[in-house]
Amino acid sequence: MRIIGVADQQRARVATRERPFRINEFLMVEDGSGGILVEVVATQALNPLLPDSGRSPGLIDEATFGTLQALGYNPGNETFYLAEVRATSELSCPLAVGAKVRPAVFAEVRDLLLPGETGRAALLGVVRGTEGFEVPEELQNLVFRYHPDDDTAQAVKGVPFFVSLSELSQYPHIGIFGGSGSGKSFALRVLTEELMRQGLPAVVFDPHFELSFEQPLVMDAVFMEKKDGLSGLWTVFTIGHNVSIKFEDLSRGDLVTVLRSAMEGWTEQMEHAARLLWHSGDSAETYRRRLAALAEALSQKGRYDRALEAVDKGEDAAARLFPEDPARQEEFRDRLAVYREYRDSGIAEATAYAVLRRLGYLLHGNLIGPQGTEVLEEALKQGKTCIVRGETRNLEIFATYAVRKLFGLRRRYRDNLQYGSGKGQAFFPPFFLVTDEAHALAPKPKGEKDFSPARSIVREIAQEGRKYGVFLILATQRPALLDDTVNAQLNTKVIFRTVRAQDLDAISRETDLGPHEVARLPYLSSGNAFVSSAIIGRTVPVAVRAAWTRSPHSENPFDEWRRYLSAVGEDLWPAVRGFMAGNKGFVTEIDLAACLNHCQEVLDRRITQAEIRKALERWSAEGRIEARPSRAFGGMRWVMKSAIEGP
Amino acid sequence: MGVLLITNEGALSELRRFGEALSGLMRPETGALRQALTRVGRFVRVEPQKPGKTAKLLIAVDGSCQTVGASYPYYLTLVQAAALIFPPKVQPLVKHRIFSPLFPEERAAVETKAGGTQPVEVAAEFRVREMMAELELAVALEAALLSKGAVILLGGGFVHFKARAWVLFDQLVQVATEHNHLLIGVIEEVSSRLLTEIVGEVWPGDNPPYDREVLFGCMEVGEAFALSPELQKKAGIGTVYARFAAHPQPVAFDFLTIQEKEMLEVLGVLRALTPCDGRGVPAAVDIADRYVRLTAPEVEQLVAAAVPAGLREVLLTAHRLRRSI
Numbered sequence: 022m023r024i025i026g027v028a029d030q031q032r033a034r035v036a037t038r039e040r041p042f043r044i045n046e047f048l049m050v051e052d053g054s055g056g057i058l059v060e061v062v063a064t065q066a067l068n069p070l071l072p073d074s075g076r077s078p079g080l081i082d083e084a085t086f087g088t089l090q091a092l093g094y095n096p097g098n099e100t101f102y103l104a105e106v107r108a109t110s111e112l113s114c115p116l117a118v119g120a121k122v123r124p125a126v127f128a129e130v131r132d133l134l135l136p137g138e139t140g141r142a143a144l145l146g147v148v149r150g151t152e153g154f155e156v157p158e159e160l161q162n163l164v165f166r167y168h169p170d171d172d173t174a175q176a177v178k179g180v181p182f183f184v185s186l187s188e189l190s191q192y193p194h195i196g197i198f199g200g201s202g203s204g205k206s207f208a209l210r211v212l213t214e215e216l217m218r219q220g221l222p223a224v225v226f227d228p229h230f231e232l233s234f235e236q237p238l239v240m241d242a243v244f245m246e247k248k249d250g251l252s253g254l255w256t257v258f259t260i261g262h263n264v265s266i267k268f269e270d271l272s273r274g275d276l277v278t279v280l281r282s283a284m285e286g287w288t289e290q291m292e293h294a295a296r297l298l299w300h301s302g303d304s305a306e307t308y309r310r311r312l313a314a315l316a317e318a319l320s321q322k323g324r325y326d327r328a329l330e331a332v333d334k335g336e337d338a339a340a341r342l343f344p345e346d347p348a349r350q351e352e353f354r355d356r357l358a359v360y361r362e363y364r365d366s367g368i369a370e371a372t373a374y375a376v377l378r379r380l381g382y383l384l385h386g387n388l389i390g391p392q393g394t395e396v397l398e399e400a401l402k403q404g405k406t407c408i409v410r411g412e413t414r415n416l417e418i419f420a421t422y423a424v425r426k427l428f429g430l431r432r433r434y435r436d437n438l439q440y441g442s443g444k445g446q447a448f449f450p451p452f453f454l455v456t457d458e459a460h461a462l463a464p465k466p467k468g469e470k471d472f473s474p475a476r477s478i479v480r481e482i483a484q485e486g487r488k489y490g491v492f493l494i495l496a497t498q499r500p501a502l503l504d505d506t507v508n509a510q511l512n513t514k515v516i517f518r519t520v521r522a523q524d525l526d527a528i529s530r531e532t533d534l535g536p537h538e539v540a541r542l543p544y545l546s547s548g549n550a551f552v553s554s555a556i557i558g559r560t561v562p563v564a565v566r567a568a569w570t571r572s573p574h575s576e577n578p579f580d581e582w583r584r585y586l587s588a589v590g591e592d593l594w595p596a597v598r599g600f601m602a603g604n605k606g607f608v609t610e611i612d613l614a615a616c617l618n619h620c621q622e623v624l625d626r627r628i629t630q631a632e633i634r635k636a637l638e639r640w641s642a643e644g645r646i647e648a649r650p651s652r653a654f655g656g657m658r659w660v661m662k663s664a665i666e667g668p
Numbered sequence: 669m670g671v672l673l674i675t676n677e678g679a680l681s682e683l684r685r686f687g688e689a690l691s692g693l694m695r696p697e698t699g700a701l702r703q704a705l706t707r708v709g710r711f712v713r714v715e716p717q718k719p720g721k722t723a724k725l726l727i728a729v730d731g732s733c734q735t736v737g738a739s740y741p742y743y744l745t746l747v748q749a750a751a752l753i754f755p756p757k758v759q760p761l762v763k764h765r766i767f768s769p770l771f772p773e774e775r776a777a778v779e780t781k782a783g784g785t786q787p788v789e790v791a792a793e794f795r796v797r798e799m800m801a802e803l804e805l806a807v808a809l810e811a812a813l814l815s816k817g818a819v820i821l822l823g824g825g826f827v828h829f830k831a832r833a834w835v836l837f838d839q840l841v842q843v844a845t846e847h848n849h850l851l852i853g854v855i856e857e858v859s860s861r862l863l864t865e866i867v868g869e870v871w872p873g874d875n876p877p878y879d880r881e882v883l884f885g886c887m888e889v890g891e892a893f894a895l896s897p898e899l900q901k902k903a904g905i906g907t908v909y910a911r912f913a914a915h916p917q918p919v920a921f922d923f924l925t926i927q928e929k930e931m932l933e934v935l936g937v938l939r940a941l942t943p944c945d946g947r948g949v950p951a952a953v954d955i956a957d958r959y960v961r962l963t964a965p966e967v968e969q970l971v972a973a974a975v976p977a978g979l980r981e982v983l984l985t986a987h988r989l990r991r992s993i
Binding site: 069070082084085087088089091092093094118119 | 716718719720723726754755756757937940941942943944945946951952955958969973
């Protein structure tokens with residue numbers, strides 16, 4: 022192997038006849054100064070006897086080829102291999118043309134590929150192209166690759182790839198980009214597992230309800246053990262169940278944001294009404310009552326106007342209207358007071374009801390509730406990974422609130438430590454904020470109608486999180502739609518298969534991926550990625566490791582359907598058998614209704630005739646019972662096989 | 669660029685004149701030509717034949733030269749010759765020589781040779797060709813001594829070798845006879861005039877054709893034209909023309925008349941070695957040619973690696989290369 026052609030201080034071409042180069046292979050250029058480590062970024066094979074010159078196809082002629090072979094000369098042996106290589110470090114002068122090149126050994130790439138300390142780093146996978154290295158024992162068998170076809174996982178060779186989490190304080194935030202099925206969600210799981218393993222607090226928003234860690238990926242001792250190691254390190258929170266937005270925490274602006282997020286069609290009038298009706302110290306109930314009172318009063322404007330006139334004249338309108346009912350009198354007085362306060366503020370009846378509808382949505386969905394984020398904060402303080410689940414829109418509304426609150430807690434603690442007395446502010450830990458579909462949380466601003474409540478806080482964390490120890494791990498399949506400020510702050514990017522031109526463009530602008538790597542992006546297999554990281558200072562091709570655990574939804578939906586079909590009505594078997602036993606061992610068409618009743622009684626659930634019929638057909642196809650045409654009544658007669666008593 | 673060329677009226681009219689002048693040259697009917705030619709030789713069909721009984725061993729020899737530098741005497745020519753042996757059990761035999769009038773003894777020799785009757789440049793060029801022929805014959809000789817019963821394909825006609833390095837050529841002939849080798853000179857560019865007289869009466873006009881023109885398109889694919897022994901370039905050298913590929917231009921093979929029988933036997937193998945869609949030269953010769961070929965950038969890099977920069981600037985860099993536009 023030698024360097025040929027024209028070389029510069031970064032790139033060169035290496036040629037050999039010995040063997041093809043592997044992409045991302047590491048080579049050592051022996052230029053007399055102790056060697057320069059280079060990485061193969063593109064490979065080619067070339068046979069000068071079979072040129073692609075447009076002039077002639079060369080020795081493609083079978084007869085000539087054969088004759089040369091008969092003479093013991095194989096034109097195929099003339100093939101030589103070219104590699105485009107890139108120096109792994111900055112050089113001050115060009116690579117020496119003609120210099121000898123040899124494959125690198127592990128000791129030479131160790132510093133480049135492994136962080137100084139691997140114990141506190143996140144194990145993401147193996148570096149591709151390092152399969153040939155003899156790695157020391159402590160680095161072997163750390164990484165497994167999952168084979169979905171036979172549902173197994175095998176240890177893979179190569180140098181493990183770690184992202185040093187402690188370096189995040191210098192180069193914060195991680196982005197994971199890739200299309201559907203590219204391995205993005207898998208990588209998110211892997212990273213979350215690593216955060217757990219390190220005991221680092223994290224809030225994970227899980228719009229897909231897929232992040233739970235109680236099932237091992239495969240039934241293998243290693244995976245079971247790893248899974249067990251994670252138990253107790255994570256907790257699932259469900260919006261409206263054990264976490265919610267605490268109304269008392271909201272500022273006037275926050276309240277407007279939350280109401281606006283609840284439904285489409287927010288107007289200036291609504292904003293005006295929502296702002297005006299809010300009083301400092303309001304609870305959800307006081308605010309709702311005020312709003313409802315106003316809406317009610319506005320719907321009966323004449324009545325309340327008259328009542329006000331009467332009150333102004335010194336009459337007790339409430340007592341007059343509800344002479345027997347002091348409770349209703351009180352209620353009426355309240356409404357009247359609200360009406361008096363707001364009647365001239367330009368709030369229309371429809372507007373008040375529209376705001377009320379939105380508040381109703383939030384309250385009924387338990388999105389606003391008394392729990393707040395207390396349990397979440399407590400879990401974070403224990404170093405747990407908090408998985409927050411909820412329906413997509415609610416999750417977004419909640420995330421806006423929760424992220425602002427948690428970041429505020431952390432910031433106040435740090436600021437107090439730094440600028441204040443350091444006392445009086447409760448400890449709040451640094452934490453990671455993890456979410457999939459991040460482009461929904463922090464999208465690029467678009468036009469005048471732009472509304473993205475969470476963007477500003479995500480931006481703020483992107484820019485200031487480092488200072489406070491709050492780090493983002495954002496996954497998205499549309500990096501081009503992610504807010505630019507946020508995107509620019511993701512100092513480590515894990516990039517999976519990406520096909521859309523717009524996203525490829527965004528990636529090539531936002532990362533140090535070269536044209537060779539970008540060209541490979543649409544063809545990456547699932548689980549293979551490029552990691553472009555300021556921590557490492559270069560782009561590394563990585564095969565992401567198999568997660569230790571699996572998503573409860575990882576079953577193929579078609580497999581699930583087939584499984585359902587094969588098992589549907591299986592619980593009927595003992596009941597139907599019982600019925601047959603009491604019916605001389607068979608069921609005919611006219612017995613079906615009786616059989617159905619019997620089954621409903623036994624199983625205590627509603628059963629349709631179609632379900633029983635389907636089950637009978639399946640059992641007879643499986644040979645568990647026998648189906649014969651019934652001579653007496655037409656249709657079928659299903660007979661129990663005495664020999665086969667079923668499971 | 670194209671526009672520039674078309675608007676170059678002077679050049680265009682001059683070239684038109686050339687085209688018109690030559691368009692008068694008409695070829696006779698192919699049938700008439702073939703008939704005339706059968707008087708001095710015979711057309712034979714050659715079927716492709718696997719090497720087996722004949723041509724178990726093949727040696728292909730070729731040379732190449734490349735000049736770096738300015739005008740006389742400020743240049744050097746690197747000459748390289750190689751003998752490739754098929755089956756390739758040993759590495760190709762390669763020899764190199766440098767010719768440069770900057771060597772005092774070379775310069776003296778060239779100037780003596782020119783002797784005031786011809787320009788030194790021409791004498792120098794002749795010397796390079798001589799050197800290449802010597803080198804080719806030297807590697808051929810070395811390869812010939814290593815083996816027995818091979819077919820040796822030289823990259824050029826026998827007359828060319830005889831004229832430039834007759835001592836070595838005679839040695840090669842001797843070794844070839846002793847070691848039972850079949851010696852063949854492969855001529856890509858047919859430039860002989862053996863057939864001029866024969867076709868004289870059927871050829872129109874008073875512009876006697878070269879063999880190249882006569883044989884162009886005159887032969888079928890897979891046909892060879894063997895000249896009768898009376899018609900020889902030089903005593904003891906026979907020639908057979910062959911069209912083994914789709915291209916209508918035939919190539920020629922020189923052989924020793926004493927080896928005529930073996931020569932005709934080996935034609936089948938030569939055809940099998942010739943890509944049918946190519947230019948008609950056996951692949952072994954092209955492989956040797958490619959192996960030995962020196963390109964200008966390659967030689968420039970070699971010179972840059974071996975000759976100190978100061979010397980290069982003073983002696984070898986053509987001033988025209990320093991043009992800036």
